[in-house]
Amino acid sequence: MIDRYYTPINILEFQEGSFETPASYKVVGSFKGLIQTPNNSNTFNNSKDTSNVSGTLFCSIKEKFGSKTIIEQNGDKWLISGQKTQSMGVTGITPVRGQHAEYSLIWLEESI
Secondary structure (H helix, E strand, O other), X not given: OHHHHOEEEEEEEEXXXXXXXXXXXEEEEEEEEEEEEEEXXXXXXXXXXXXXXXXXXXXXXXXXOOOXXXXXXXXXXXXXXXXXXXXXXXXXXXXXXXXXXXXXXXXXXXXX
């Protein structure tokens, strides 16, 4: 079962800053899941060489997220960019049909 690899993940909400208060992230919930980062590459963003990392979130099918939801694990922030339900297995693990959901992730690099 893939859920034995799940660890705590926070759900964040972006808080707009003002002149006196810097922008920040606020924890608005948490759940358990597994984040895998299968690839990364260097890209240019605003004329800077940046790391472009995508990943996949595995979690219970009971967890529901919208696109653009921000999650955090071990200080790394991720933007949920897409969703599909995985029904036929993951890299050597054969789940029961409908056991988990998968969300596509994009790593949020700070100060871009």
